[in-house]
Structure formats: structure tokens, C-alpha cells
Amino acid sequence: MAIIEVHDLTKSYAGRTVLGGVSFSVEEGEVFGILGPNGAGKTTAVECVEGLRRPDSGTVKVLGLDPRRDARALRERIGVQLQQTQLPENLKVWEALDLYASFYKAPRDWRELLDEWGLAEKRDTRFGKLSGGQKQRLFIALALVGDPKVAFLDELTTGLDPQARRATWELVKRVQASGVTTVLVSHFMDEVEELCDRVAVIDRGEVVALDTPAGLIGEGAGAQQMRFTLPAGAADPAALVAAVPGVTATAREGDRVTVTGTGDFATAVTAQLARHHVLVSDLRIDRRSLEDAFIALTGRKLDD
Amino acid sequence: MNALAKLTAVETKLLLREPGSLVSVLIPLFILVVFGSSIDATDTTLLPMSLAIAVGLVGLYLLPTTMASYRERGILRRLSTTPIRPGSLLAVQLVLQTALVLIACGLLMGVASGVLGVRLPGGLLPTLGVFLLGTAAMFAIGLLIAALAPNGRAANGIGVLLYFPMAFLAGLIQPVDQMAATVARIGEYTPLGAFRSALHQAWSGQAPDVLPLVLLAVYTLAVSALAARLFRWE
CATH class of the missing domain: 3.40.50.300 (P-loop containing nucleotide triphosphate hydrolases)
Structure with a gap:
């Protein structure tokens, strides 16, 4: 009510x-x-x-x-x-x-x-x-x-x-x-x-x-990214990662991979990799904060 | 206890904790005692003078300072979010400040008759009438200051700034017969001056002139109407 x-x-x-x-x-x-x-x-x-x-x-x-x-x-x-x-x-x-x-x-x-x-x-x-x-x-x-x-x-x-x-x-x-x-x-x-x-x-x-x-925080995202380093000699995980809901793009540069997505994709990607025994290292997730959301919504910072 | 009774009780405590209220009582008392030792029992000048000082201090200084600081602190606004009206606080303040004036004047008269042996008023009823009219005029000016001042400090400053020239013109700093004739004449038209002269006449048992009474009534009505128009709750 x-x-x-x-x-x-x-x-x-x-x-x-x-x-x-x-x-x-x-x-x-x-x-x-x-x-x-x-x-x-x-x-x-x-x-x-x-x-x-x-x-x-x-x-x-x-x-x-x-x-x-x-x-x-x-x-x-x-x-x-x-x-x-x-x-x-x-x-x-x-x-x-x-x-x-x-x-x-x-x-x-x-x-x-x-x-x-x-x-x-x-x-x-x-x-x-x-x-x-x-x-x-x-x-x-x-x-x-x-x-x-x-x-x-x-x-x-x-x-x-x-x-x-x-x-x-x-x-x-x-x-x-x-x-x-x-x-x-x-x-x-x-x-x-x-x-x-x-x-x-x-x-x-x-x-x-x-x-x-x-x-x-999730709204209008797409800007969220996760980055990780593949183990030496690992196969390209692009196909594996692309199958995860929410993932919009994958890019690889040497053994460094950047995945872009929306919603709670990062957890799902990590789980998917673990299931396939791909042990990544140096994992970083750029989590959007409400502050970022505010800038995205209004085009300016909150304390301006 | 209902809200209004509780509000009155709390505001009374606050008034007693406020050093300004003690000052408003002590200054006229000090003047009375210092100058009272050199007067005789038939004097009808000093006591009305000290009463007018007490009324002037409360009306021009204590009342507006309290009211303006209540607005400045957002207390009136805070009250308007509760079931009680912020106007109740102003009404309670007016009643309490009037009570303070009466207590101060009672004390002055007690000391004057008991300790200094000064004669009390000839015409008791006219004196009381003039006293209430003068208090109303001073409070109206105090309310106008409270309406115009942006905060408590400013109200305090305006009150003090107004009080001294008004008290001087009214013959409260120097007796009227020692003042330049023109200045004394101008003084009769000021609110405090009209108050002092009407009070003095009633005290001595004379029929008071009409002019100061009319002046006081006009000041009261015009100034309080203006204050009511200009008063802001926030």
C-alpha cells in the first residue's frame, strides 16, 4: 500500500x-x-x-x-x-x-x-x-x-x-x-x-x-567491465564467456581478457570459467557505484 | 498537562535561564537606587522614569531578540510540523514578557516605597491604564524589530541601537527639564517619550494630556499592524 x-x-x-x-x-x-x-x-x-x-x-x-x-x-x-x-x-x-x-x-x-x-x-x-x-x-x-x-x-x-x-x-x-x-x-x-x-x-x-x-547502479550500464589474466597456454575462452547471459563483448590482448556486460554478469562469468577449470588470475571488476549512475543519469557530478 | 500549559512552563524556565531577563530588571533597579538616594518623598519623576526604562528594555531588547532567534533557529518552522501552531509560542512569549515587565515594575515600586520612601502614584487606575498602553506600544515596536531582523543578533543590535536614542529623547537618560527645549519637544512625540510623560502625569495625580495617550494608541495599532504584515515564520 x-x-x-x-x-x-x-x-x-x-x-x-x-x-x-x-x-x-x-x-x-x-x-x-x-x-x-x-x-x-x-x-x-x-x-x-x-x-x-x-x-x-x-x-x-x-x-x-x-x-x-x-x-x-x-x-x-x-x-x-x-x-x-x-x-x-x-x-x-x-x-x-x-x-x-x-x-x-x-x-x-x-x-x-x-x-x-x-x-x-x-x-x-x-x-x-x-x-x-x-x-x-x-x-x-x-x-x-x-x-x-x-x-x-x-x-x-x-x-x-x-x-x-x-x-x-x-x-x-x-x-x-x-x-x-x-x-x-x-x-x-x-x-x-x-x-x-x-x-x-x-x-x-x-x-x-x-x-x-x-x-x-545497474541501469543503463554496459559500461561495466571485468578483466582477468589467462593461465599460460590456455585456450581462447571467448566462446565460453560469450554464452554467459549479460555479456555483450569480449576482447583479448595477449593473455589479458576484458569482458563487458550488464547486470550481474561478472559472477556468472567467473562461475562459468571455474566450471571449465580455467583458473584465471589478476581478476578485476570495475563496479559502478551510485555516483557513476548519477553521472550517467544527469551528465554531472552530485556535488557540483 | 496540555500542550499550552507545558509550553508556558518550559518557556518560563528558558526566560529565567536567559541572562537578558535579569539585566532588564537590574538596570532600572540600579538607576532607581543610585539616583533614589538624592530625592525626596514627593518626587514623581524618578520612579516613572525607571518603570519606563524597564518596559523599554523588555519591549525593545528582550522581546525581539527572543522572537527573532526562535525564527532564526527554525523553531517556529519545526513547530509548524507538529499539531501545535507556531503562533502559540509567540502568544506564550508575549504573556511571559508582559509578566516579566509586571514583576520588574512591582520590584521597582516595592523598593521605591519600602526602601526609598518614595510616594506611590496619586491616581492608581489612570497610572495602570497608561502603564498598559505604554507596554503595548513598546511590545509593538519589539514585534516590528523581530519581524524585520534576519536573526537574533541583528534583533539585539537594532533593539540596542533604537533604545538609546529613544531613551535619550524620552528623557530617561537625562531628566527632561535639563534637556534643550527643542529636543525635549521632539521627545514628547516618540513612543517612549509619550509613555514617560503620560506616566509622570498620571503618577502626580494630574489628568493626563490627551496627546501622549493618542500617540501611544496610534503607535500600538500602526506598528503592530505593520509587524503582523511583515512577520515571517521562517
Whole structure:
């Protein structure tokens, strides 16, 4: 069942098109990624879904509700972590959770969240004294305190060091494990690749691809190559390799062989060679990353 | 406890933890005590002056700084993703800052009558009316600053920058009778000046002039309408 349905969303500011007809849907229980460079329109799209912005045209349904018309009812059931939000410096961790819990009709017990998110020791610490990672944990806890069906997490790990980012990823996995559908906005490839079930790639206000991370990496490939060295005196393996599904070309230069293909051909080629007792050495597979996929899709790098 | 009660409780704690609120109480108290030792019991100038300073500091400095920093930090936006309206936070702040003004003024009056032996107002009801009108005018200006300032620091700067010339023109830095006549005359038309003079008259038991009261009402309405138009939630 689709929890979020977005259809043909458009938005422009002062004649500049920010969203040019964005459509996607998010299924119950998945982690849905919205990936794109800064300024691509990711946040605007998500803010239309959250009801913070009114799209110029298009429809949005979240849990069957219209984010603008049924704002009150919807806000009981979603949890949001906004990009670049702070709390008052002097607000203590427990006070923030206690306060935000009071906004909802059926909140979670914030004391549980305090334990779950490793904030129990920081209970009486003021917001201004927390580390970046601790603040981020508090924001996730605040997004979950209303016991939401859907959580929106926007640029969760921007500004965190690599270790804190990894730790935050584990937290997102826990959110999903607890059954909350998650929409994750990010401009980090590795993050989306690690966490998301499906990804919408947004570039210049349009969805340029929508697939699983693995699907995106495989999509439009053909560029994938594997290389290996044949044992001395081995027969030409071209016929053997060509029979493997997905292989598009084989080239040989001395005892060095290059095989080009799509999908999961590399594993199949290795298996085929092994079955015929061709023991290759120096095997290299040029695996495409989501980064390569992004360049292939948009013609530019993600952090441009 | 419901959301509004909880919000009020939390915001009260934050206000008490904010050094600015203590400063808004201590500065007028300091002025009262320092100058109060050299006045007699019939004085009707010093206490209204220190009350106007307290109201001016809260309205022009503390209120806009708090509001603008809430917007700057994205707290108002964050609230609009929850079932509670961000307007509730502004309403709670207005109530609390008014309470702070009342507490500061209560303290000033207590010290003035109890310690310095200064006579309390002649006309209690007119004084209270003028006091509330003046507070409304100062808060309206504070809200306008909060609407215009891009962040908390800017609001703080604008507040301080506005406060000193306004306090000078109003005769809060130097008593009116020691000021040049033209400057004093101009001062009567400023919000803080109209407030001080109306408060002074009500205090001495005179029927207050209509002009400063009308001025205060006009300032309150016009400035708060402008602030409401210009205020941005993000």
C-alpha cells in the first residue's frame, strides 16, 4: 500500500522553476530516499509533502490525507526532522522531549525514547552543550515522539564526522525496524546506497530516475567491465564467456581478457570459467557505484 | 498537562535561564537606587522614569531578540510540523514578557516605597491604564524589530541601537527639564517619550494630556499592524 502519493508537483519562485512535475510514491515500511545535488528541489518537494509549502499544482496524499487541507490530522501522524533546525540553547534534553510529547494526542513515552536513543545520560544536559551526534539523536527522537507512521529525515548527517555518520545510519535502520516508514533526503550517495529500499533521483526539479539503489547502479550500464589474466597456454575462452547471459563483448590482448556486460554478469562469468577449470588470475571488476549512475543519469557530478 | 500549559512552563524556565531577563530588571533597579538616594518623598519623576526604562528594555531588547532567534533557529518552522501552531509560542512569549515587565515594575515600586520612601502614584487606575498602553506600544515596536531582523543578533543590535536614542529623547537618560527645549519637544512625540510623560502625569495625580495617550494608541495599532504584515515564520 502506498503511504505517500505525489503526483505531478510543480513549484516556482519568482519565475524560477524549482519543481517541474515531480511524481513518486512511497510504500509502507520502506526507507525511501530522495537524492540529488544541493538546490535540486529535494527539500522543496519534501516540504510540499509535509504541508509546509503549497505546491503551484499537483496532488499530494499522505496516509490518505491532503497535507494542506487536513494539516492538523496529518501532523498527529508524521514526524519531521528539518534541515538546519536548532533548539533553544538552554533547553534541557528531557524538557525538549517532554514538551514535544505534549503536542500529540497519543505520544510515545519519552523516557523510553531517551533510553533507546542513548540520551539517558544527557537527560539534564542543555541543548547547547550537546555534541553534533547527540543533537542529531535528539532530533530523531523528537521526530518519533508523536509515534508517527511516517518519519521525514532531511540531510540527517550533514556536518557530522564519518564515525557519527555511520552511527546515525544505524539509527535510521532502527527506525525502519520499528515499522516507521521513512523518507530520507540526502545528497550523499553512500548514505542512500546503504539505507534506502528505493531512491528517487531529483535533478533540476525533476525525477530523473526511480529505482532500488542496485537497480540504479545497474541501469543503463554496459559500461561495466571485468578483466582477468589467462593461465599460460590456455585456450581462447571467448566462446565460453560469450554464452554467459549479460555479456555483450569480449576482447583479448595477449593473455589479458576484458569482458563487458550488464547486470550481474561478472559472477556468472567467473562461475562459468571455474566450471571449465580455467583458473584465471589478476581478476578485476570495475563496479559502478551510485555516483557513476548519477553521472550517467544527469551528465554531472552530485556535488557540483 | 496540555500542550499550552507545558509550553508556558518550559518557556518560563528558558526566560529565567536567559541572562537578558535579569539585566532588564537590574538596570532600572540600579538607576532607581543610585539616583533614589538624592530625592525626596514627593518626587514623581524618578520612579516613572525607571518603570519606563524597564518596559523599554523588555519591549525593545528582550522581546525581539527572543522572537527573532526562535525564527532564526527554525523553531517556529519545526513547530509548524507538529499539531501545535507556531503562533502559540509567540502568544506564550508575549504573556511571559508582559509578566516579566509586571514583576520588574512591582520590584521597582516595592523598593521605591519600602526602601526609598518614595510616594506611590496619586491616581492608581489612570497610572495602570497608561502603564498598559505604554507596554503595548513598546511590545509593538519589539514585534516590528523581530519581524524585520534576519536573526537574533541583528534583533539585539537594532533593539540596542533604537533604545538609546529613544531613551535619550524620552528623557530617561537625562531628566527632561535639563534637556534643550527643542529636543525635549521632539521627545514628547516618540513612543517612549509619550509613555514617560503620560506616566509622570498620571503618577502626580494630574489628568493626563490627551496627546501622549493618542500617540501611544496610534503607535500600538500602526506598528503592530505593520509587524503582523511583515512577520515571517521562517
